Amino acid sequence: MELPKSTLHLHRKTGQVLIFALILLVLVVLAVEGCLRLAVKSGHMPDPGPGTNNADLNYKLPMLDQLVRVDGPIDCIFIGSSMTNDGIDPEVFSQHYAELSGRKVTCFNFGIGTLTGEIASGMGHILKERYHPAVLIYGTSARDFSKEMGARALRSDQWYLYMLGTWNLPGWLQEHSMVYREYLKLLRDMNPDNRQFVIKVRENTTPYGHFLVHPFVTQLEPGYSIHEQELVKRDFNGLMDLGRMNHNGIEVIVFEVPVHKDFLPVYVNDTLADYYRLFHDPASEILAKYQVPFINTVSGDKFTTMDDEWADMKHLNQKGAVNLSSFLAEAIWQLQQSGQITWSETNADH
Amino acid sequence: MPIISWQFGLFVVVVLAVYYLLPRKAQNIWLLTASVGYIATWNTFSVVVLMVTILVNYAAGLRIWQSSRKNPKWLWFGIAVNLAALFFFRIESSGYLEKMIRGILHITDTANAFELRILLPVGFSYYCLQAISYLVDVSHQQCEPEKDLAQFSLYMAYFPRLISGPIERARSFLPVIASNRIVDNEAVSRGFTRIIIGLIRKVVLAGILSGYIAKDLFSAPGNYSSFDLIFQMFLYAFWVYNDFAGYTSIVRGVSDLFGISLSANFDTPYFAHSFTDFWNRWHISLSHWLRDYIFYPFSRFLLRKKINPRSVLYLALPPLITMMVSGLWHNFGAFMLCWGMLHGLFQAAEKLMGRGKPAIKWEDRSLYKRLGTILLVFTGVVFTWVPFASGSLSRVAGYFRAVFTSHAPVQITTLYLIPLYAVAVNIALDWIQYHSKDELVFRRWPIFIQSALLAAALLAILVSFLGSQSALTNFVYQGF
Numbered sequence: 001m002e003l004p005k006s007t008l009h010l011h012r013k014t015g016q017v018l019i020f021a022l023i024l025l026v027l028v029v030l031a032v033e034g035c036l037r038l039a040v041k042s043g044h045m046p047d048p049g050p051g052t053n054n055a056d057l058n059y060k061l062p063m064l065d066q067l068v069r070v071d072g073p074i075d076c077i078f079i080g081s082s083m084t085n086d087g088i089d090p091e092v093f094s095q096h097y098a099e100l101s102g103r104k105v106t107c108f109n110f111g112i113g114t115l116t117g118e119i120a121s122g123m124g125h126i127l128k129e130r131y132h133p134a135v136l137i138y139g140t141s142a143r144d145f146s147k148e149m150g151a152r153a154l155r156s157d158q159w160y161l162y163m164l165g166t167w168n169l170p171g172w173l174q175e176h177s178m179v180y181r182e183y184l185k186l187l188r189d190m191n192p193d194n195r196q197f198v199i200k201v202r203e204n205t206t207p208y209g210h211f212l213v214h215p216f217v218t219q220l221e222p223g224y225s226i227h228e229q230e231l232v233k234r235d236f237n238g239l240m241d242l243g244r245m246n247h248n249g250i251e252v253i254v255f256e257v258p259v260h261k262d263f264l265p266v267y268v269n270d271t272l273a274d275y276y277r278l279f280h281d282p283a284s285e286i287l288a289k290y291q292v293p294f295i296n297t298v299s300g301d302k303f304t305t306m307d308d309e310w311a312d313m314k315h316l317n318q319k320g321a322v323n324l325s326s327f328l329a330e331a332i333w334q335l336q337q338s339g340q341i342t343w344s345e346t347n348a349d350h
Numbered sequence: 351m352p353i354i355s356w357q358f359g360l361f362v363v364v365v366l367a368v369y370y371l372l373p374r375k376a377q378n379i380w381l382l383t384a385s386v387g388y389i390a391t392w393n394t395f396s397v398v399v400l401m402v403t404i405l406v407n408y409a410a411g412l413r414i415w416q417s418s419r420k421n422p423k424w425l426w427f428g429i430a431v432n433l434a435a436l437f438f439f440r441i442e443s444s445g446y447l448e449k450m451i452r453g454i455l456h457i458t459d460t461a462n463a464f465e466l467r468i469l470l471p472v473g474f475s476y477y478c479l480q481a482i483s484y485l486v487d488v489s490h491q492q493c494e495p496e497k498d499l500a501q502f503s504l505y506m507a508y509f510p511r512l513i514s515g516p517i518e519r520a521r522s523f524l525p526v527i528a529s530n531r532i533v534d535n536e537a538v539s540r541g542f543t544r545i546i547i548g549l550i551r552k553v554v555l556a557g558i559l560s561g562y563i564a565k566d567l568f569s570a571p572g573n574y575s576s577f578d579l580i581f582q583m584f585l586y587a588f589w590v591y592n593d594f595a596g597y598t599s600i601v602r603g604v605s606d607l608f609g610i611s612l613s614a615n616f617d618t619p620y621f622a623h624s625f626t627d628f629w630n631r632w633h634i635s636l637s638h639w640l641r642d643y644i645f646y647p648f649s650r651f652l653l654r655k656k657i658n659p660r661s662v663l664y665l666a667l668p669p670l671i672t673m674m675v676s677g678l679w680h681n682f683g684a685f686m687l688c689w690g691m692l693h694g695l696f697q698a699a700e701k702l703m704g705r706g707k708p709a710i711k712w713e714d715r716s717l718y719k720r721l722g723t724i725l726l727v728f729t730g731v732v733f734t735w736v737p738f739a740s741g742s743l744s745r746v747a748g749y750f751r752a753v754f755t756s757h758a759p760v761q762i763t764t765l766y767l768i769p770l771y772a773v774a775v776n777i778a779l780d781w782i783q784y785h786s787k788d789e790l791v792f793r794r795w796p797i798f799i800q801s802a803l804l805a806a807a808l809l810a811i812l813v814s815f816l817g818s819q820s821a822l823t824n825f826v827y828q829g830f
Binding site: 006007008009010011013016017018020021022024025028029169170173180183187190191192 | 369370374377531532533534535538539542609763764765767768797798800801802803804805808809813816
């Protein structure tokens, strides 16, 4: 038998279906993408958010985009965990700061659940690049440095990695494709827990990102002693990275998020010495190295709270948030007066 | 290198590109080299075992042909070597051997004791059955022994089917390897259609379903309500089917691009109207192997022993034995024996109930009866998946105990709409294939519909790939 010259015997019609399919796919995706973008831009549809594995982040990012669209460039952004999310009211802060300085500033609370020191640094970079605020204020506590704290799910999130410079297709699509964002939202909405969470957040969050918590019964939660928690190096590295950002196109301020006075003995195991040794001193040392102001609320006696200002042992309620926000406005104004920070006009124009 | 990975895609493209440029003889050498290279990406131990198996069976095949049919000592030698190796690797990879040796040597300190565990060589249980079928076929003079070592090696090691089949027969596959291959538009279209269908099953459908089957379903069944337990087994049935059928479709599609057709392994099994029919539709290459080399010989043996062909013994024993062997082939454990036994008992019951009754053609039955029968068989199959999926008999007992006694609240929510959509797509896909009696019926549809379907399929595959890579690369039948 004669061998054929070649195994491959293809004629011109090869791949016709595939070519039509690809053209159709591109056309349909582009059409849907265009329609969705128009609908979101015109306000007919809410921006679904980037679809990360942090539900707070998915909600806060479109909120901040919307705020910037309506109010113009942002002056300062608060970051931190749920303790910051509940404990800072940016409107109160701005109002109090304006009373002191005579200057109106727009701030946004970007507190998101279980934000640790390491992720705070990443989010700091992302928010700086995206919104160019003049000041980044990080509300932190020893819990943000604890190995036991949260799932640290954002560490492996594709969008988070993409935004920090590790290119990946899902991350790119999450950032740039409304079709993909809507698809991820559809998946999230299938989960009733997530749906309920979004409803709760939507009903209780102000346009400036403050999650309003109303007073409820204060109960002591054991098991959070600093001795029972292993503070991890990568979170201190995150703090160091935030320090490096200071005076690098942005000013960074760090404050201690307070905890309830009955919780403090549990938190620090009856003595403040260990609190200083394990958390406060190393953090202060890092921040001092980069000339980052560190405002004390736990270890100092300048900030005090009443029982009715707490939602639980670690989270301030609405009243407590007014107290803390006013205190911070004053503290930051004093820092500005003493020349430790300059707080120039927003970087958005730069 | 898992089949569902960009590395495998790249590997296939490179192998194909070189393959098309080579003359036929060199093509086989190239395919063999690629196959050995492919298996080496898993581990070198698997390469060594494959080489030894090839050489032993190659030599045994020649010896069988040379010796007389009345003296089948080489046949039995070859079968014994293959079965002994399979038995050893099965028992060893299941951990029984280690346990036995520890027991004999009275080793209780497991932390400091020796490590004996060896992984089952990749694809061994599949190519071992191919080797046995080759020896039997040569002995029965249904095919001549392959004198070309490279061609015989390719028969054993051909990479698209190496990991998990289909199990090819020497009499049909060796001539394919020896013949000229032409890859024309028809073959390319067939191949790509199979790959796309396979990806839809494996990546999209099985990928979705796997996310909704609780990891602790059998270790902690008490955490779930009776409804959840049954519902998740229902999802498991569709997952295991799409996982394996998807894999088979992909490798058959890849092989089509080499101009080499691989046998079908699935034919809409959940539309089966009896348990015997189910095994003619599920893992067809294995069930036909079991039928030809265990069921038929055992039935003939019973007839030679003058057993009445209408007796309970004759009707029940061959399916029972065959399915129990099938269970042990899958995994060496009492739970798999139980799985095989259940299938054997169902088949035996079918035969006994049908004894003496006039056969009514399937097509002549009413729609309701046909639907009812299909549902009944499907329910029985789902029931048998419990021991298959559980991993031990105690877990099987725990699962069924929880089904009847669990007080856990029902966890079904709107979240479960997603796997139900996947099941609906699966049933629609199967129904189209079943109704048309053509797995590639889509190629006969108008070009616009084909393009629209392909566009939707590509989008679904892309989105699934973006979703979760880890869940996709795990392949349940690879373990066998």
